[in-house]
Amino acid sequence: MQYTDKQDAVLMIGFARAVKWHNIAAVLLTINYIFFVTGNLFTDNGRFYKIRKENFISDLWKQMKYYSVGMFKGEKHPFPVTPDRKFNPLQKLTYVLAMYVSFPLLIISGLGLLFPETVISRFLGISGMILTDILHITMGFFLSVFMIIHIYTCTLGARPTSLFKSMLSGYHVSEDH
Amino acid sequence: MISTAIRHLHLLLLINLMTSISAVASDYRKAITDPGDSITFISPFYEDNERCFSCHGQKTYEYMNENLELKVKALMFSERVIDRNKFYQSNHKSFSCTDCHSADYVKFPHPGELRMEGMYNCIDCHGGDEKFARFNFEEIESEYKKSTHFQLEKEGFSCWKCHGPHDYKLNIRNSTDIKEAIIYDNNICLKCHSNFDQFQLLSDRDEINILQKHDWLPNQESHFKSVRCIECHSEINDTILVSHLIEPVEKAVRRCNECHSQNSILMSTLYKFQSREQRKDGFLNGIILNQSYVIGANRNEYLNIISLLIFGVVVVIIGIHVYFRLTRK
Numbered sequence: 202m203q204y205t206d207k208q209d210a211v212l213m214i215g216f217a218r219a220v221k222w223h224n225i226a227a228v229l230l231t232i233n234y235i236f237f238v239t240g241n242l243f244t245d246n247g248r249f250y251k252i253r254k255e256n257f258i259s260d261l262w263k264q265m266k267y268y269s270v271g272m273f274k275g276e277k278h279p280f281p282v283t284p285d286r287k288f289n290p291l292q293k294l295t296y297v298l299a300m301y302v303s304f305p306l307l308i309i310s311g312l313g314l315l316f317p318e319t320v321i322s323r324f325l326g327i328s329g330m331i332l333t334d335i336l337h338i339t340m341g342f343f344l345s346v347f348m349i350i351h352i353y354t355c356t357l358g359a360r361p362t363s364l365f366k367s368m369l370s371g372y373h374v375s376e377d378h
Numbered sequence: 379m380i381s382t383a384i385r386h387l388h389l390l391l392l393i394n395l396m397t398s399i400s401a402v403a404s405d406y407r408k409a410i411t412d413p414g415d416s417i418t419f420i421s422p423f424y425e426d427n428e429r430c431f432s433c434h435g436q437k438t439y440e441y442m443n444e445n446l447e448l449k450v451k452a453l454m455f456s457e458r459v460i461d462r463n464k465f466y467q468s469n470h471k472s473f474s475c476t477d478c479h480s481a482d483y484v485k486f487p488h489p490g491e492l493r494m495e496g497m498y499n500c501i502d503c504h505g506g507d508e509k510f511a512r513f514n515f516e517e518i519e520s521e522y523k524k525s526t527h528f529q530l531e532k533e534g535f536s537c538w539k540c541h542g543p544h545d546y547k548l549n550i551r552n553s554t555d556i557k558e559a560i561i562y563d564n565n566i567c568l569k570c571h572s573n574f575d576q577f578q579l580l581s582d583r584d585e586i587n588i589l590q591k592h593d594w595l596p597n598q599e600s601h602f603k604s605v606r607c608i609e610c611h612s613e614i615n616d617t618i619l620v621s622h623l624i625e626p627v628e629k630a631v632r633r634c635n636e637c638h639s640q641n642s643i644l645m646s647t648l649y650k651f652q653s654r655e656q657r658k659d660g661f662l663n664g665i666i667l668n669q670s671y672v673i674g675a676n677r678n679e680y681l682n683i684i685s686l687l688i689f690g691v692v693v694v695i696i697g698i699h700v701y702f703r704l705t706r707k
Contacts, residue, residue, distance in 0.1 A: 203677060203682060203685070204682060215635065216634075216635040216638065217634060217635045220638075268699075272703075273703070317597055318597070318599060335681075338681065346688060349689075349692055349693070350692060350696070353696050353699075
């Protein structure tokens, strides 16, 4: 929607179709998000999203060093997946930001745009609709970037496909095996 | 001592009074010479017009029945009541009633044949006049003749059905508050389209429920407040400010992206005379932002560029990472 115009173009659908697909995706995404939050509230899975202060920065740094240098030298994963540790520190931080900050803001601002009469008309002299829309597209943009990186990092398992298989089967294939 | 004080007080009051009279007189002269200012304007024909307004300016009027030697108070037919305030704020505020109506109306009871007098149309006075060239009345007349209003009711329809001669004022051209201008313009349409009494004067069709007809329109209330009916129900004409070619309902704009897109038709209609300022802080069709916000039409170019750059950087970093994974195994 952000880049389209009236007509379809090369590799770009027209605005009207973009709006239709955007709205369908938005409803599906919101339903999925409700499942996600409900799941985390009522099952054990929520504990994986709790960030602890101890060694927060140093653990992040370790993980980043591994992704950028260590893994190319054949170093062991600093935070291997165990039954008590589903995510490494970098994953945990980005997932918390994406799922508990960006997604709620995206959904709330999206609902505001869907029902504009609920949006305050002006805030600090600026149209409430502009602020809502900019918040929506900014969150949408960050989540799109997150999605690209997320899908790519999913190929960083023992084999490029093993993490995708884990998502379906629930079993994690360790790098040592 | 007290009498001296009172004399001084009188003198002060006198000076104050003279200053006030002088200010009022100055305002009055200014008002007379400044017909563009509706608030201070005082018509040179005010007294003459009062002969008409004394009866037609309110809902009741009084006259002396000479035969019965009786003073009669009666209700004025609502269609013949002219609001003084609206008239003196309208485009025709500097007119005398008898500029358009027969001078014989000064007689009471009014002669019956006057009811059959012909009425001027806009083009009768404004056509071919250099002073009004910027309005392009000839094109307006030609558009109006092609409009569905005229085509469906050639005899009953006239300019006055939409532009009341006694209250019409230039709206969108002079407007500083576009929301008010939208309400004013839409009320012109709703005068007939939401009032079946008026509507059936011009059409034999059944009553149309405007809200039901627009059920398909998302956020109906926001649309009605933010755009004029003619944005969707008329054909754009670049040579006149307000399109007068009202289209049949089948041709009405129904596709959202006609407005909600980079090339929004709102720039050729509602924001036509302000559309010279195409960009505002990177926002497409930025002029709309002064008054409103149209999703899709007001996307920000800078955000587009920044977002594409970040997407590009992410893809490049991933590419480098893939390269090292493949070569440094």
